Amino acid sequence: MTFAEFRQLKTEGYNVLIDLTAVDRSLYGVCQGPMGWERNFDSGAPAPRKERFELVYRLASIDPSTGLESKSRVEVRIPLAEKSPAFSVMSLWPNADWLEREVWDMFGIPFQDRPGIQRLLLYKEFVGHPLRKDYPLNKRQPLIGPESGELEGSPSFNIVRQEIPFE
Amino acid sequence: MTQKTFFLNMGPAHPAMHGVIRLILELEGEKIVKADVEIGYLHRAFEKHAESSTWNNVLPYTDRLNYVSPLINNAGYCLTVEKIAGLAVPERGQYLRVIASEVSRVADHLTCIGANAMELGAFTVFLYLMEGRELLYQLIDHLCGARVTTDYCRVGGVKGDLPAGFAEKCGEIFPKIRKFVADSEALLNKNRIFLDRVEGVGTISKEDALAYGITGPFLRSTGVPYDVRRAHPYLVYDRLDFEIPVGSRGDNLDRYLVRLAEIEQSLRIIEQCLKTLPAGPHSLAAREVKEAADFEDMGKRGNTALLPRCAAKTCRTLEGAGREHTSGILVQEPAAVLPPKEEVYGSIEGLMNQFEMVMWSWGARIPAGEAYQAVEGGNGELGFHVLSDGSDRPYRVRCRPPCLFIMSALPKLLRGSYVADVVATFGSVNMIAGELDR
Numbered sequence: 001m002t003f004a005e006f007r008q009l010k011t012e013g014y015n016v017l018i019d020l021t022a023v024d025r026s027l028y029g030v031c032q033g034p035m036g037w038e039r040n041f042d043s044g045a046p047a048p049r050k051e052r053f054e055l056v057y058r059l060a061s062i063d064p065s066t067g068l069e070s071k072s073r074v075e076v077r078i079p080l081a082e083k084s085p086a087f088s089v090m091s092l093w094p095n096a097d098w099l100e101r102e103v104w105d106m107f108g109i110p111f112q113d114r115p116g117i118q119r120l121l122l123y124k125e126f127v128g129h130p131l132r133k134d135y136p137l138n139k140r141q142p143l144i145g146p147e148s149g150e151l152e153g154s155p156s157f158n159i160v161r162q163e164i165p166f167e
Numbered sequence: 168m169t170q171k172t173f174f175l176n177m178g179p180a181h182p183a184m185h186g187v188i189r190l191i192l193e194l195e196g197e198k199i200v201k202a203d204v205e206i207g208y209l210h211r212a213f214e215k216h217a218e219s220s221t222w223n224n225v226l227p228y229t230d231r232l233n234y235v236s237p238l239i240n241n242a243g244y245c246l247t248v249e250k251i252a253g254l255a256v257p258e259r260g261q262y263l264r265v266i267a268s269e270v271s272r273v274a275d276h277l278t279c280i281g282a283n284a285m286e287l288g289a290f291t292v293f294l295y296l297m298e299g300r301e302l303l304y305q306l307i308d309h310l311c312g313a314r315v316t317t318d319y320c321r322v323g324g325v326k327g328d329l330p331a332g333f334a335e336k337c338g339e340i341f342p343k344i345r346k347f348v349a350d351s352e353a354l355l356n357k358n359r360i361f362l363d364r365v366e367g368v369g370t371i372s373k374e375d376a377l378a379y380g381i382t383g384p385f386l387r388s389t390g391v392p393y394d395v396r397r398a399h400p401y402l403v404y405d406r407l408d409f410e411i412p413v414g415s416r417g418d419n420l421d422r423y424l425v426r427l428a429e430i431e432q433s434l435r436i437i438e439q440c441l442k443t444l445p446a447g448p449h450s451l452a453a454r455e456v457k458e459a460a461d462f463e464d465m466g467k468r469g470n471t472a473l474l475p476r477c478a479a480k481t482c483r484t485l486e487g488a489g490r491e492h493t494s495g496i497l498v499q500e501p502a503a504v505l506p507p508k509e510e511v512y513g514s515i516e517g518l519m520n521q522f523e524m525v526m527w528s529w530g531a532r533i534p535a536g537e538a539y540q541a542v543e544g545g546n547g548e549l550g551f552h553v554l555s556d557g558s559d560r561p562y563r564v565r566c567r568p569p570c571l572f573i574m575s576a577l578p579k580l581l582r583g584s585y586v587a588d589v590v591a592t593f594g595s596v597n598m599i600a601g602e603l604d605r
Contacts, residue, residue, distance in 0.1 A: 016378075019567045021552060023554060029535070029557070058550075062377055062391065062393050062398075064373045064374065064391050069399075093378060094379055094576075095378070098575040099571075106214075120207065122210065130212060
């Protein structure tokens, strides 16, 4: 899928970008069992793909006068390898601006025509991209100092609690 | 004289910024040249949490998305999971979900109109409508035992049937709500002070609203009669008779009028549902689990008709047998359903069944698959995109919050208006921070 094809969809009447999101497929079909990480063979899930990420665009064509959708909705999926940039569709649908910022924020997928893209929900000093599957659940983030992130070891730094051994 | 602009910071703790959101306004005198919206102050990592909770445990988190109409979120999430699993909820359960959603929608609209009116000085209206909302909260409390954190739907059904006297209670409450709404209409609709603040302020065109992906009452106020309940009917909305009120100018006044009209439509839907409520079970039955030996005995005694309804219970500590049972529990089986609370608290089997369902890696497993399901939330299309890889937890849950799209258009709405209009416009779009930031 290229930008020209998106433009083609727009001229065909898909005037609403309903949603844009991403999926990190790196652990798909691998579930955490009692013995640690294992392949979940009986789930029927296909093996993880070569590309780590997948961008999901949902397009609808809503007729302004009748309010009904004249065509069925389109779901566009773009597989993306790690660190390979996506392209922005902001010029076609203005709400892609925030959605792309959210995708960058949560998954760290860069957009090649938006070099200075900013986080949407999290703050500037946040380290990492939380919806990646390798982002640890119990990771602590530095509290925000006046200028930038506090250094580790400073009094306001959120120190990771020691795990209490379980008997 | 050179014209200079200056910046004004509104929020995140401004009293008119419902919840927490920050607006950075570039002003020229009192006129807004440019507005910037900063969100994320209420980010609670709903999507990350969902990935580490079992299927049914995600449900309480959905209450906290749009906390003014939590029942709609519950229904939306459950519908999406059921779509993947291929479960069909009994008809009564679908009616109950519609009733719950519409009660919630009325509460949502009453809150929005009341708060908006209060910010513009009409405190009496606020008190009237809050009293109406209180009655609805009591109704919700009656239905599911909590006022705000309702958690009413379950994957495969609802928490419980209608309590005794629910329909009578509705019959008592609805005339009162209609009276409150009529009183508020009488106070506001011809009120010069109110009209001056809302008429022609915060205008957006149909095309722009669509380009920003705005849905719900906001989009309808611009004149586009798009409603998920009509465009993509879910539950039993295709059998119910309701109108879609639309505005024409897309200003604050139209948004207020559309919400007022929708309250009446929602009340009508509930009345219809209560009239045509079918009898029968409200949820899929949790599968009866029997010991393997009992199972055999039943067959010997010739009770073969009952056998397909039961599942054999095998020891899960034995690796081979345990695995089979765990994988068997999920696929399109009603065993994904939590047992009813009466059984959980009333019998040891029910309690064990519930405990096994919520225990780590023992619970229901939804077959691998992916689904997107949209419902009409209080503010527009509330979509859930859920991906399952066959384990006991969702692989990815994406919530499409209707507020996010409205907020991304807010700079456009505010540009060219005055600082005082920010309060009127912001109040009329009904931003819910819990849903916006997730």
